[in-house]
Amino acid sequence: MSERHALSEEQKTFYSENGFLIDLEPVFTPEEISALNVGLGELVKLLEPGEKHMAIREWHMSSKWLYDVCTHPRILDYVEGILGPNFFMWGSQFFAKAPASKDTVAWHQDAYYWPLHPHNSVTVWLAFTDVDEENGAMKVIPRSHKAGLIKHRTITGDSVLALELEHGTFNESEQRSLVMKAGQLSLHDDAIVHGSPANTSNRWRNGLTIRYSGNDVKCDLSRSPNFKAYQVRGTDGFKHNPQGEIPTETFARLSPDYHISSTDEIKK
Incomplete structure (x- = not known):
């Protein structure tokens, strides 16, 4: 899998109108995704007792x-089709649901939490x-x-x-x-309404979210003082955000103090 994964004009239009994109060619082969799951297992070993994958x-x-x-x-390549040639990566988090997990993700908008503009x-x-739907696939509201x-409200219950x-x-x-399928990805806008139900199956449902922004986006450092931008494509002509240093350790955990978004986003 060495070919470039560029979005077609039709796919770009669909994303613009609907706020999400799916049914893309896989970015990883079954063999590669198997190796990625081995790597995820190494990160899981670094979790403290009682911590879930979301702590990664x-x-x-x-x-x-x-x-x-x-x-x-x-x-x-896929992200460039949405944001253009100049953008940075700033956030990542694993969302995993164990077999028969009651955990849900309430309907929300990412941009509501993020101090970005x-x-x-x-x-x-x-x-x-x-x-899939049985093990708790994410749901979106097209065009939302x-x-x-x-406006969001405080809740209790099974939502994380x-x-x-x-x-x-x-x-x-x-x-x-x-x-x-494992190895595929979806793309969604920071303002689309989305959430996910519980996992009613006997299978795990594991996914990695990765956040990217165009270089015109600036973080409010008074709310997220540890924010770091990693220029992953093109050049940064705005210089809005502090730049992150590429890590050198293969597997190492990060202090919870470095969470990017609002501290009340995830239930403790």
Whole structure:
């Protein structure tokens, strides 16, 4: 798999109109994704007792293995089709649901949490396992990114997030499940409404989210003082954000103090 993974004009138009993109050619072969899962296992070994995969958050700042995954040329080719030739990577987190896990992700918008302006960011959701409706695939509300930011409210229950969108602010009947095979990825806009249900299967559902932004995007460092931008394509003509240093250790955990987004995003 050495060929360039460029988006077609039709795919770019679909993303612009709907706020997400799926059904892309896989970026990793079954053999490569098997090796990636071995690497994920090495990161999991670094978790403290009681921590879940979600604690592997921004570890691209400490683990060269994960940094290399987040900056893989095949992934960056797809992102370039959305953000253009100049962009940086700044965030990563694993979202995993164990077999029969009751964990859900409430309907929300990423941009509601992130101290970034303007809204010009895209998330890659890279499937480390097959992902389907039975094991809790992510769902999106097409075209909801065009409504701007919507008010969120505090919630309790099985959602791993502390906030969710208020009821009646979007049409849930329009939801679409992002079903993928291991090695595939989806792309979604930072303002699209999305979430995911519990895993009712006897299989794991594992995925890596990676966040990228155009170089016009600036982080409010008063809210995220540890924010670091990694220029992964093109050049940075804006110089808005502090630059990150590429890690040297293959597998190393990062202090929770380095989380990028709001501290009340994830339930502790």
